[in-house]
Amino acid sequence: MYIVTNTTKIKKNEAHKLIERFDKVGQIESMEGFIDLEVLETKKLRDHDEVVIVTRWEDEASFKGWMKSDAFKNSHKHEGEGKRPDFILDNEIGFYEVKVVRRAVARVS
Template identity: 45%
Template sequence: MYAVTNAIRVKKGYASQLVERFRERKGIEKSPGFIRLEILVNEQPEDHDEVRVCTTWESKEAFLGWTKSEAFRKAHDQRGRERLEYVLGNQMYSYEVALSFEQ
């Protein structure tokens, strides 16, 4: 399995607005190899909130397939035209899943 996270820093108090934008998916759930999407909110930093978008895939190749798809382009197309004033920045991380346990 392969996991990718996007840690998005937002102005304090704006995490819920960003989370709301993810409620309506734009095709990721239909992408071959997609397993799950989770949105985590960290309100602990004093100067900002963090919204972490976590996706899990069957493989790195499945994730890369999503990034090259028309659905991905459409889902991210709006980013170039509209910069959300409350977004401070982001950092992407990717991982090979070494161990997973579910009950």
């Protein structure tokens, strides 16, 4: 499994503006190799908000397919124009290959 995170620093009290963009079905859900997407809001920050978008893929090739797709280009149009929403201060992308997964075990009552 391959995981990509987009950690976005946002103006204080404006995290909801980014979160709302992900609160609907988009084109990523139909991409080959896509597993799921989570939107996390970091808590207890003083000076800014932070939202982390986590996408899980079957493998790196599936993620790269998304990056090259028209669906990706359409959903990131503002970036191609050199623009980003004014509430976004900064962002950082992380790439991870999953090495170990542990699951809860069934509990006997």
